[in-house]
Amino acid sequence: MMKDPSYCYKFYWLEAIVQLISENRTEATYDEIINEMIANAWYSVLEFHIHLSCIGGDSTIKDNLERAVLKLKELSDLAPNASKIEIKNAIAEFDKQLHAEKQALTNNVPYKALSGFANKTGEHISLDSSAGRMIAYYNALSAGDILLPYTFGTDSGLNRKLTFSEAWVRMIKDNTVNILGWIQCEKVKWLQNNNPEVPGLIYKLAPLDEKMRKLSHVRKLWDGILELRNINDVFTNDPIEPVKYDIDHFIPWSFVMNDELWNLMPMDSSLNSAKNNRLPDWDDFFIRFARNQYIMYGLVHEKEGIRKLYESCYRDNLHSIWANQELYRKGNSEAEFFGISEKNMRPVYDSARRQGYDVWEKRYAG
Structure with a gap:
């Protein structure tokens, strides 16, 4: 039939x-x-x-x-x-x-x-x-x-x-x-x-249970980082308040369908619903996103406590071979880290755009 x-x-x-x-x-x-x-x-x-x-x-x-x-x-x-x-x-x-x-x-x-x-x-x-x-x-x-x-x-x-x-x-x-x-x-x-x-x-054929998302270990990782230093929100450029942020996906979860660490960021809770299922403007916000990721990366290799929190993400958030073997390996300079991230994320971002995902009209905050 x-x-x-x-x-x-x-x-x-x-x-x-x-x-x-x-x-x-x-x-x-x-x-x-x-x-x-x-x-x-x-x-x-x-x-x-x-x-x-x-x-x-x-x-x-x-x-x-x-x-x-x-x-x-x-x-x-x-x-x-x-x-x-x-x-x-x-x-x-x-x-x-x-x-x-x-x-x-x-x-x-x-x-x-x-x-x-x-x-x-x-x-x-x-x-x-x-x-x-x-x-x-x-x-x-x-x-x-x-x-x-x-x-x-x-x-x-x-x-x-x-x-x-x-x-x-x-x-x-x-x-x-x-x-x-x-x-x-x-x-x-x-x-x-x-x-x-x-x-x-x-x-992607039927509604999914939000409980499928596995972000608790990533949240603990960023909690640990925020205890050590300030992190500026990717979109507002203001310091993130430890109790007033969400873990969100740079490229929407509904497209990538995973909770990989390379695509996650701390974000002001008040903006999360506004961003919703849309893509951030790449030119305005990717560098800020990558900079926060690089700060995390540096602390993972400098602080034993942060390293342990990072390792707790292995089961749910660290499955991508390129991220484990290239992005988060020890010794990357900031430029190398940004380059590896862009090389692997930009094709995924562009695929989402071609599939019809809208770009969030969030104005760049300098």
Whole structure:
């Protein structure tokens, strides 16, 4: 059913059907299925800037599901991490404005999703036939030799109803977890191929628990440093107050999907939410970031207590080979340290920019 798809929304179509069946639904309209698809794609597209299919040379979005998500965001201004209930409520509120995007999703996917069953026996049909011909063909096929997952009702447009086969419903209910896992695996392979610069894509399909972030040892490291000397905030250039700072990522966590020490900095707590999921301006703020990292680096090699706090970060925050073998090795001058950091961080930063991450419009504080 997912052999050689042309667009990613085939995965979301099947996923939505499995989810609806798991909720004891025996039928659903195109509209209900597409609403489920939009809600399922929302987080990946908006929080992590994943493209569901390839982007045209003129940067146009080709994928109709991605277009629908972006249109809903434009209409509703919902947060990228909005709940599924909030997303579905917004879809209902702006249903008329989303009609064209939703209708476009019905042009192919309900029929292409069944293409693996076509032309196995009896009458053969071109898979590029009209929707009407495909509906008649698949309904006849399911009534005869091959029992399909669903058949098509007689309503038109988004009101057309699918009826799920009882045998398929039983099978899906008995194997829901495995089937959703298989769809997820195929979806990840497709998305990774279309987003080759995006790290950790497997973690970017659904909301993640903030508890996944492992910053406690890095916090203790910077606490120890702040007891010894002042550190100026990268963005305000004011001294950081020991009890009023957060540990934040220079390149957003939602892109790098790790808590590596080379990308972490102490930051005024009042600014953290303002920066949110955006990139700092590289020209304005990288040198300041690298300077604070170099201060940390120097103390790690000068102070035994700081060295122990640094070593406690090994399990959660020191996995990058380049950081361990080049950046934090003893003996780097400031210029060498800055150069190693920029050589390895700038390509990641540029990848995030190409993926659509915005630059935070924080003014440089001299």
